[in-house]
Amino acid sequence: MLKNIDRKYESKICYQTKTDIFRLFTLIEPKNIKVVIIGKDPYPYHESSKRICDISQS
Structure with a gap:
């Protein structure tokens, strides 16, 4: 995977x-x-690629 x-x-x-x-x-x-x-998301701007999805606890 790393390669x-x-x-x-x-x-x-x-x-x-x-x-x-x-x-x-x-x-x-x-x-x-x-x-x-792990997925492939379209990032329209470089800055938006640094997010981590929301975490919910239920």
Whole structure:
């Protein structure tokens, strides 16, 4: 997976820096993570690519 990420960063415009793509795991204890959804979202602006989805507790 990491090699594929490296290839994408070499060949495409990627709005989130490589150091930020797994930033979630530094903000939340891994034991508290229930689900991680990895997807391809269109980011119209570079600034909008730095969000983490809303977290709801129910």
